Amino acid sequence: MATKSENPKSPEPSPSVIQAYWFPEILFCASMFFQLVAIPRSFPPSHYDALGIRPFSSIEQVNEAYQQLSSDWKTVKGPSSTLDRIKLQYAYELLSNPIWKRDYDIFGVDEHLHIMEKVKEKYSNADFSDISLPLLEPTSFGLYNQVFEVISSENYVSKIQNSNTLLLQVFSVGSSHCAQFSNSWKRIAGLLDGITNTGMVEIGDLKLATYLSEKKYTGVPFFRNGLPSLVAFPPGCKTSDCIFRYTGELSVDAVTDWFATNILSLPRISYYSIESLAQTFLGKGSRHKVKVIFISKTGQRATPFVRHVAKSYWSYASFAFTVWREEDSVFWSNTFGVEEAPAIVILRDPGVKPVVHHGVMNNSRLIEIMEQNKHQVLPQLRSVTSMELGCDPKGYSRAGNDTTVWYCAVIVGRQSAELHKMRETMRSVQEMLSNDGDVDQSDNQKATSAAVALKERRLTFAWVDGEVQKRFCMFYVNVEDSHDTCGPRRDITDVPRLFLVRYKRNDTEVNKKVEENPMNMFASMASRDVDPTSQLVALYKGLNERPQIIQWISETIRDGDSRDLPFHRTSTPELVPEDVDPIWSKGREQIVSSSRGMKQRIETVGIRINDLMGDPRFGPMLLLGALMSFGFIYLRRNQSLKPKESDSASHPKHEGADGSKPRRRRPKRPTNQNIPPSLTDMEPPNAFQMPFTDTDSD
Numbered sequence: 001m002a003t004k005s006e007n008p009k010s011p012e013p014s015p016s017v018i019q020a021y022w023f024p025e026i027l028f029c030a031s032m033f034f035q036l037v038a039i040p041r042s043f044p045p046s047h048y049d050a051l052g053i054r055p056f057s058s059i060e061q062v063n064e065a066y067q068q069l070s071s072d073w074k075t076v077k078g079p080s081s082t083l084d085r086i087k088l089q090y091a092y093e094l095l096s097n098p099i100w101k102r103d104y105d106i107f108g109v110d111e112h113l114h115i116m117e118k119v120k121e122k123y124s125n126a127d128f129s130d131i132s133l134p135l136l137e138p139t140s141f142g143l144y145n146q147v148f149e150v151i152s153s154e155n156y157v158s159k160i161q162n163s164n165t166l167l168l169q170v171f172s173v174g175s176s177h178c179a180q181f182s183n184s185w186k187r188i189a190g191l192l193d194g195i196t197n198t199g200m201v202e203i204g205d206l207k208l209a210t211y212l213s214e215k216k217y218t219g220v221p222f223f224r225n226g227l228p229s230l231v232a233f234p235p236g237c238k239t240s241d242c243i244f245r246y247t248g249e250l251s252v253d254a255v256t257d258w259f260a261t262n263i264l265s266l267p268r269i270s271y272y273s274i275e276s277l278a279q280t281f282l283g284k285g286s287r288h289k290v291k292v293i294f295i296s297k298t299g300q301r302a303t304p305f306v307r308h309v310a311k312s313y314w315s316y317a318s319f320a321f322t323v324w325r326e327e328d329s330v331f332w333s334n335t336f337g338v339e340e341a342p343a344i345v346i347l348r349d350p351g352v353k354p355v356v357h358h359g360v361m362n363n364s365r366l367i368e369i370m371e372q373n374k375h376q377v378l379p380q381l382r383s384v385t386s387m388e389l390g391c392d393p394k395g396y397s398r399a400g401n402d403t404t405v406w407y408c409a410v411i412v413g414r415q416s417a418e419l420h421k422m423r424e425t426m427r428s429v430q431e432m433l434s435n436d437g438d439v440d441q442s443d444n445q446k447a448t449s450a451a452v453a454l455k456e457r458r459l460t461f462a463w464v465d466g467e468v469q470k471r472f473c474m475f476y477v478n479v480e481d482s483h484d485t486c487g488p489r490r491d492i493t494d495v496p497r498l499f500l501v502r503y504k505r506n507d508t509e510v511n512k513k514v515e516e517n518p519m520n521m522f523a524s525m526a527s528r529d530v531d532p533t534s535q536l537v538a539l540y541k542g543l544n545e546r547p548q549i550i551q552w553i554s555e556t557i558r559d560g561d562s563r564d565l566p567f568h569r570t571s572t573p574e575l576v577p578e579d580v581d582p583i584w585s586k587g588r589e590q591i592v593s594s595s596r597g598m599k600q601r602i603e604t605v606g607i608r609i610n611d612l613m614g615d616p617r618f619g620p621m622l623l624l625g626a627l628m629s630f631g632f633i634y635l636r637r638n639q640s641l642k643p644k645e646s647d648s649a650s651h652p653k654h655e656g657a658d659g660s661k662p663r664r665r666r667p668k669r670p671t672n673q674n675i676p677p678s679l680t681d682m683e684p685p686n687a688f689q690m691p692f693t694d695t696d697s698d
Contacts, residue, residue, distance in 0.1 A: 020633055020637060021630060021633060023629055023633075024626045024627075024629045024630040024633065025626075027622050027623075027625050027626035027629060028622075028623065028626040030622050031619050031620070031622035031623035031626060034613075034618055034619035034622060035619040035623075038613045038614070038619070039614075039616055039619060043614075043616075047090070047091035047094055047095055047104070047110075048091070048095070050087045050088055050090075050091040051065040051066060051069065051088065051091050051092065051095070052065055052069070053065045055105075056105055057095075059095070059096055059098065059101065062092065062095045062096055062101075063092075063096060066088065066092040066096075069088055070088075073085060073088075081128070082123060082124065082125075082126065082127065082128045083120055083124060085128040086116060086119055086120050086123070086128070086131070086135075087116070089131075089133065089134075089135055090112070090115075090116040090119075090135055090136070093134050093135055093136045094110070094112065094136065097136075097138060097174065099172065099173060099174030099204075100112075100136075100174055102203075102204065103172050103174065103175070103203060103227075106206065106210075106221065107203065107209070107213060107221055107222055107223055108220070108222050109172065109175070109203075109223065109226060109227055111175060111176065111177055111226055111227065112135075112136050112176075115135055115136060116135065119131060119135060138174065139174060139175065139176040139179050148185070148186075148189065148198075148199075148200050149198075149199050149200065150199070150200050150201070150202060151168065151199040151200065151201050151208070152201075152205055152208065153205055153207045153208045156208055159197070159199060160233060160238055161238065163196070163197040163233075164196070164235050165195075165196040165197070165232070165233060165234060165235055165263060165264060166196065166197050166198075166199065166232070166233040167188075167192065167196055167197070167198045167199075167230065167231075167232050167233075167259055167263075168198075168199050168200065168201055168212065168230070168231045168232075168233075169181075169185055169198075169199075169200045169201070169228050169229070169230055169231075170200075170201045170203060170209060170212055170213075170223065170227065170228065170229040170230075170231065171200055171201070171202060171203065171227055171228045171229075172202065172203045172204075172227050173202060173204070175227045175228070177226065177227055177228060178227055178228045181228050181250055184250065184251065184252050184255075185200075185228070187252045188252055188255050188256055191252070191256050191303050191304055191305065192256065192259065192304055192305075193305075193363065194305060194363040194364070195264065195304050195305055195308050195363070196259070196263075196264070203227065209221075211240055212229075212231050212240060212243075213229075214245075216614065216615075217612075217614070217615040217616075217617065218615075218616070224245075224247070225247055228250070229245070229246075230245070230246035230255065231243050231244070231245055231246075232244045232245075232246065232259060232262075232263045234263050235264075244262065244263060246258055246259075253300065253301055256301075256303065256304050257301055259304065260304040260307050260308075264304070264308070266304065266307035266308055266310075266311050267307060267310055267311055267314070268301075268302070268307065269294070269302040269306065269307060269310055269319050269320065269321050270320065270321065271299070271320075271321045271322060271323065272320050272321070272322050273322070274322070274328060274331065277293070277320060277322055281293075281318070281320045282347070285318050286318055286578075286579070287415065288376075288380045288382065288465065288578060289316060289317050289318045290316060290317040290318070290346060290347065290348050290373060290374060290375070290376060291317070291318055291320070291346070291347040292317050292318065292319045292320070292344065292345070292346055292347075292370075293319075293320050293321075293322060293336075293344070293345040293346075293347070294306065294319070294320070294321045294322070294342070294343075294344055295322055295323075295324050295332070295338060295341045295342060295343045295344070295345065296321055296322070296323055296324065296341060296342055297323075297324050297341035297342055299323045302321060305362075305363040305366065306319075306361075306366065308363075309363075309366050309367060309370055312367075312370075313370050313374055314579075315384045315579065316370075316374040316375065316384075316385075317370065317374060324340075324341030324342075324343075336354045336356060337353075337354060337356050338356055338358075339358065340358060342358075342359065342360055342361075343356060343357065343358045343359075344356070344357045344361065344366075344369065346369070346373045348373060348375075348376045348377050349376045349377045349378060349423070349427065350420065351424060352377050352427070355373055357369060377427050377430075378411075378423050378426055378427045378430065378461055378462065378463055379460075379461075379462050379463075380462065380463055380464070380465070381408075381410060381462040381463065381464045381575070382575060382577075382578055383574070383575040383576065383577045383578075384577070385462075386575060389408070389460050389462055390406055390408065390457075390460050390503075391408035391410065391460055391462055391501070393503060393531035393532070393533040393534075393535055393572050394531055394532060394533070395533075396505070397457065397458055397503065398457040398458075398460065399456055399457040399458050403458060403505075404504060404505055404506070405458070405502065405503065405504050405505075405560060405561060406453075406458040406459070406460075406502075406503050407453060407458060407459045407460070407500055407501065407502055407503070407556075407557055407560065408459075408460045408461075408462060408500070408501045408503070409426070409459065409460070409461050409462070409498065409499075409500050409553055410461075410462050410463065410464055410476070410498070410499055410500075410501065411423060411426055411462075411463040411464070411496055411497070411498050412463070412464040412465075412466045412469075412473050412476065412477060412485055412486070412496065412497055412499070413463075413466050413485050413494060413495065413496030413497065414465070414466050414467045414485070414489055414494050414496075415465065415467065416494040416496075417494075418494045418495070418496050419463075419494065419496045421544070422496040422498070422544060423463055425544055425545075425546060425549070426461055426463070426498070426549075428546055429461070429546050429549050429550055429553075430454075430461045432546065432550065433450050433451045433454045433459075433550065434451075434454060434455075448554065449553075449554040449555070449557045449558040449561070450550060450553045450554040450557055451554075453557050459553075459557065465578070466485050466486045466487070466496075467486075467487060467488060467489070468576060468578055469575055469576055470486050470487040470488075471573040471576075472572075472573045472574075472575055472576075473485060473486035473487070474486045474487070475572060475573050476499050476501070476537055476539075477497055477499065477539065478537075479539070481495070485497050497539065497540070498539075498540040498549065499537055499538060499539045499540060500537070500538045500540070500552075500553060500556050500557075501535055501536070501537055501538075502535065502536040502537075502538070502556075502560045502565070503533050503534070503535055504533065504534045504535075504536075504565075505532070505533045505534075506534070530569045530570055530571050531569055531570060531571060531572055532569070533569070534569045534570075535569075535570065535572070536560070536565060538556050540552055
């Protein structure tokens, strides 16, 4: 029978071998990419190479090399010669200037490259004699020392230790970019005046400039975005490990917004149209806060000091910006009394005439205006205002710490038309008592006690939201139908009420009670739980008429001042905060670590990868990793192949006569491993029986 002829095939590479070495191959390719592409791009030829001299050569050597090359190239013409002459001329002009050479040698600053590229593009096909020389025009602005404060290595420590936040500009007196930025920097320093300290560092101060610069993997200092470079020290930062570097556009608005938002954590103030101003800001805003509207003529972003004031007075006022348009001038004039922009409108109480200030505001003027108008005409008694208004049993009166007796007239009720009407009445009462001449002659005698107490700052008028401050309201309005005033609305009935609180401080009596039982722990604990100031509450039950209210307040004050009422202390419920502290209110008060947090790490991932591409150590490290992984995989594969070869040699496969199929294996017999050896030993094939004799001896 004819058999098929066997044709031997050429051995093909095993796919398992290629797959086994995929990781070393990737590392090897990456190392070649770094060595041949990334590293040359990160270390381009220097301008010293164009002159054919060593790096950091002196200016005299630069001049000699330039003169030598110029004399050799006088007879050379053509496009290639022109481009080479441009490179030579640029390198000579840059390195022969002491300031430019210093900046280039130490920090790699070369801000005129765009000029050389323009000249090369324009005169690529022309003769070098057609180019107007010099290519670079020197720039200097030595007046910086007279206009701005320049920080040096000597006063740097005192400057940073005495300031909470600091913004520095690293500049060079020979930089044209710094000269162009000088007016913008003057404007930035003016806008940040009173909020943070600003200063400048000249790059010639090598010790301080190197300290503030970035460092490459080789340790060379550099400024990533050139000069000028802006460096900010946030609150609590005293070293270069936690500084922030500005990388955006060098404009006044962009720099101030970055510093106010990222460094000072100041809130942004939103712009509103006329429609959204009425519907959103005034209609849905916090009713217990004063409304402050900035009317801008240019529509520019809120300045840092405005945002700083907004953060400082956030508990008292809400802020908004809007743009002035000539077609809306009638609306602004009739509604708020604004005649032109810029202007500030302050709305204190509903129905009260707005307070308008025209003209440009600075920081001190704006703070003065806010301090005068941070409270409503009839201020609201809240957790943040109780101490300031003198209506807190744990504090003192507005008249001072020496005042023993003072009063607070408080209106309490839910937000309703009745409460609004009662507030209007109390505003009129407060105004009449403030202007004693406005009180009728017949009522002058009755109002004397209240007017005098108000002028002496022993009397304060305020109102309380009874729905929000339910426990506080129920404590003072202790009547049967107090639910008509305090807590959530149950029906259509809303009854605002007026009560007068008499506060009396008696330090002698308080100290005496504590000294009577110095060893009584329970008495000491009980004395701590109650308020240090006694209170007596008088609830008004008359008509909502101004003369009757004035008479009642005056009689109550006169009675409280003349009679020695009993000293009684109690524990008053705390006022519930009506606003939650926003995220930006905390600010950057502490620097957690020198790494500047997870957010800053994520933002700098791209920068770190770019820097890694220029690290000359990375390519050899990849090549070493490729070789080590190759050797490791090779050894592991050889160790796994040798046992297989030995097993195949000791146990050859049994094939049939034709070599096509192996014999069928017999079923395994049960093993006798657990049987004792004496019963399982088999007789050896070469064993024989020893003959025995009939006798016991031979």
